[in-house]
Structure formats: structure tokens, C-alpha cells
Amino acid sequence: MIYDIMIIGSGMAGMTAALYAKRNNKSVLLIEKESIGGQIASSPKVENYPTIPAMSGMDLSAKVFEQIEDYVEFDLDTVVSLVKEDGVFIAKTEYGTEHRALSVIIANGVKHRKLNLPNEEKFLGNGISFCAVCDGAFYKGEDVLLIGDANTALQYALLLSDLCKSVRVCTLFDKFFADEIYVNALKNRENVTVVHNLASINYLGDDVLTGVEFKNTQTGEIVRYDCKGVFVAIGQIPDNKAFANLADLDKMGYFIADETCRTRTEGLFVAGDTRTKSYRQLTTAAADGANAALAACDYILKLKK
Ligand SMILES: Cc1cc2nc3c(=O)[nH]c(=O)nc-3n(C[C@H](O)[C@H](O)[C@H](O)COP(=O)(O)OP(=O)(O)OC[C@H]3O[C@@H](n4cnc5c(N)ncnc54)[C@H](O)[C@@H]3O)c2cc1C
Incomplete structure (x- = not known):
């Protein structure tokens, strides 16, 4: 036909x-x-x-x-x-x-834009997600990371804070690029912490994702945050x-x-x-x-x- x-x-x-x-x-x-x-x-x-x-x-x-x-x-x-x-x-x-x-x-x-880090393909759908609406429920009661700084990232952080034990929001620069309504809403969430100036450098874990490694772009310090899941919302x-x-x-x-x-x-x-x-x-x-x-x-x- x-x-x-x-x-x-x-x-x-x-x-x-x-x-x-x-x-x-x-x-x-x-x-x-x-x-x-x-x-x-x-x-x-x-x-x-x-x-x-x-x-x-x-x-x-x-x-x-x-x-x-x-x-x-x-x-x-x-x-x-x-x-x-x-x-x-x-x-x-x-x-x-x-x-x-x-x-x-x-x-x-x-x-979805990926971070292009080693191990990324291995953990896709198995610790790394691009969609909090689709996958957030898999991490109910867990500690999760959210990487991103704009509207979608903050919407996801709010959604995850309702489901997860804790949400750590990591941004590359020193501020958010999101609407004020989301930034203000996030400030009122007790289980959300925000860390700015972090460049992601590695996903951690063997078979299962256990955390993400970052470099602080201001101090050069390497930091590792444990998590069960990471949500990547970077455009x-x-x-x-x-x-x-x-x-x-x-x-x-x-x-x-x-x-x-x-x-x-x-x-x-x-x-x-x-x-x-x-x-x-x-x-x-x-x-x-x-x-x-x-x-x-x-x-x-x-x-x-
Ligand atoms: C989390 C999020 C929140 C948003 N919120 C808003 C909002 O509140 N208001 C607003 O106006 N906009 C919003 N946007 C933007 C809006 O979603 C997009 O501008 C719009 O959906 C684009 O539609 P599209 O049809 O062009 O592309 P898409 O929605 O990307 O659809 C493309 C489709 O093509 C399919 N496809 C791709 N390649 C192939 C292939 N080779 N073969 C077969 N199928 C293929 C894909 O699977 C996909 O289903 C948001 C975006 C996101 C990610």
C-alpha cells in the first residue's frame, strides 16, 4: 500500500x-x-x-x-x-x-541529552533515568540525585520530593535557570538539598548504581554522593x-x-x-x-x- x-x-x-x-x-x-x-x-x-x-x-x-x-x-x-x-x-x-x-x-x-560519562549506558534504566514521571515511583522512600537546573529539572525535583526519602539537586553553575515559582517551591521542601557548581564526572557502582562522583568547579574538590537513582534533566x-x-x-x-x-x-x-x-x-x-x-x-x- x-x-x-x-x-x-x-x-x-x-x-x-x-x-x-x-x-x-x-x-x-x-x-x-x-x-x-x-x-x-x-x-x-x-x-x-x-x-x-x-x-x-x-x-x-x-x-x-x-x-x-x-x-x-x-x-x-x-x-x-x-x-x-x-x-x-x-x-x-x-x-x-x-x-x-x-x-x-x-x-x-x-x-534526552546525556552526560556522556563512562558507565552511562550500563546504568540507563537501571539507576539512571531521564523521566521522573515515568520512573519516580521505582525510588519511593529512597535517596535520589537530580542533575539539572531548569524548569524540567525543578519540576522533577518537586515530584521526587513527594516520593523519595531525600532529593539532592546538583547544578553545574551557581544558580537555577528556572521559573521563580519552581525555585521558591523547592526552598520549602525539607527533604531537598541543593548543591551548585558541580560537574558530574563518574557514575559509581558495579552492577547497580550506588552514587555519582562530581568535581566542584570552584574549589576543584571531588565529592561523591550516594544514591539509589539519579535523574538527569539537562535538556x-x-x-x-x-x-x-x-x-x-x-x-x-x-x-x-x-x-x-x-x-x-x-x-x-x-x-x-x-x-x-x-x-x-x-x-x-x-x-x-x-x-x-x-x-x-x-x-x-x-x-x-
Ligand atoms: C518534562 C517536559 C515538560 C515540558 N513541559 C511543557 C509545557 O508545560 N508546555 C509546553 O508548551 N511545552 C512543554 N514541554 C516541551 C514540549 O513537550 C515539546 O515542545 C513538544 O512536546 C514537542 O513535540 P514534538 O511532537 O515536536 O516532539 P516530541 O514530543 O519529542 O515527539 C517526537 C516523537 O517521535 C518519536 N520518534 C523519534 N524518532 C523516531 C523514529 N526514528 N521513528 C519513529 N518514531 C520516532 C519519539 O519517540 C517521540 O514520541 C516540555 C518538555 C518536557 C521534556
Whole structure:
């Protein structure tokens, strides 16, 4: 089967694109490598999405999915390559499936930035987590570390302080880069301690993570903090190299595209956090999804004339 539109990624951008494509009566395949909702599913609370005063990111994702699930084909797999041959896009997946479509919207978002320390891969999912919403409950009553200094990090620290015995928040610089509301809320938590000016240098432990080693950037002192789990919230980075054969990337690795979401390959669009833009938010991702889908519909219309 050749779909009208194939969408890679089911975050806010991808799901909104699917919604618009279906409203235009197009056949749609949505491919997702992990779980519905993308990044926002790991947010404890969203308060800046129009019409929704406050809701968990997981519930918000489920609500958007409800709007598309009956109309869209879905494949849970990772797209590993994409080519265009004789006007048709062919995506190959990790499990060896080939999907074909006249037009493609890449809405693959960003991935978690890692600390890139020795032992990191070994402890991923086994002591190291990037998502307090998903994994916080595994550390109920335990001592945990939180590495990061911005909104997500502080939201996570607050959530963890409700669950864990203690939360030590470690930042690289001498201050937070988060909204005041989170910084103030953290100050009132008795089981939270904050240590600034720490560069992470090593994860400790043999089979199981037992702690993290840091260097104090001001004094040069090496400090080790014991913990059962460490939550790393130091931002995100793009992951677009697999598609660079068809679309240009900037120095950071984001797709170069404006609000039209067009790329240098006709029929290929990019939407959401994955592209160059000033603000990466749910609303801007949704806007991109709508723009990309409508542009893809125009492209198909011309193609079928
Ligand atoms: C903890 C946290 C809290 C946040 N809070 C807010 C907030 O309160 N308000 C707000 O506006 N924004 C918030 N944001 C930012 C917001 O979540 C993002 O801007 C938005 O979700 C981006 O959506 P997206 O669809 O572009 O990408 P993503 O949400 O990253 O979705 C991309 C999807 O593509 C999938 N994917 C990637 N590669 C492949 C592949 N090769 N094959 C198949 N699937 C693939 C991924 O698994 C993922 O599901 C928050 C972000 C985080 C991390």
C-alpha cells in the first residue's frame, strides 16, 4: 500500500499532523518508536495549553490520541532510513518493515541529552533515568540525585520530593535557570538539598548504581554522593542524521525549515521540536503539525492532478 501521508513520531506535532491529514481525507500512517505523546508524556503538569487549565502530559497526550486513533494506521517501530524513489518515499524500520507514502512528515522531536560519562549506558534504566514521571515511583522512600537546573529539572525535583526519602539537586553553575515559582517551591521542601557548581564526572557502582562522583568547579574538590537513582534533566538534542540525505541540518543538527515546514525534498516536511525555531513548545509543535499536514495535502493534490 502507498499511503498519502506517512508521519514519523507521535508527539504533539505528529498527532496534530495526523488530525489535519485525516480531516482532508488522506490515508495516514503514523509510526512511533516508543510511546504516544512524545516528550510531554513525561511532564507532571501542563498549564499553558489553550482550553486546558492543568493536566498531566500523559493525559493530554491520551486526549489528542483519542481524536485520531480510529482513523489512522499505526506502527510501533523506529524508522531507521528514508529515501525517495520515483516520487514515492520508502521508510525502513528497525524491525525490517518497508512503508511507502507519497508524502512524509518527520515529527521526531528531540532526545534526552546525556552526560556522556563512562558507565552511562550500563546504568540507563537501571539507576539512571531521564523521566521522573515515568520512573519516580521505582525510588519511593529512597535517596535520589537530580542533575539539572531548569524548569524540567525543578519540576522533577518537586515530584521526587513527594516520593523519595531525600532529593539532592546538583547544578553545574551557581544558580537555577528556572521559573521563580519552581525555585521558591523547592526552598520549602525539607527533604531537598541543593548543591551548585558541580560537574558530574563518574557514575559509581558495579552492577547497580550506588552514587555519582562530581568535581566542584570552584574549589576543584571531588565529592561523591550516594544514591539509589539519579535523574538527569539537562535538556534535549536533535537526532536527525538518519534523514540528512533528504533534508538539510543546521550546526546543532536541527532540520532547517521555516513555518511552512518544507525541506529541500519535495513532499518531505518537518514539524515540531525537530526543526530550527525560536521556541519549542506544545503550541508551536501543534502549529507545525497543522502547517506540515496542510502543505502535504497541497503537494498530493498537485501530484494527483
Ligand atoms: C518534562 C517536559 C515538560 C515540558 N513541559 C511543557 C509545557 O508545560 N508546555 C509546553 O508548551 N511545552 C512543554 N514541554 C516541551 C514540549 O513537550 C515539546 O515542545 C513538544 O512536546 C514537542 O513535540 P514534538 O511532537 O515536536 O516532539 P516530541 O514530543 O519529542 O515527539 C517526537 C516523537 O517521535 C518519536 N520518534 C523519534 N524518532 C523516531 C523514529 N526514528 N521513528 C519513529 N518514531 C520516532 C519519539 O519517540 C517521540 O514520541 C516540555 C518538555 C518536557 C521534556
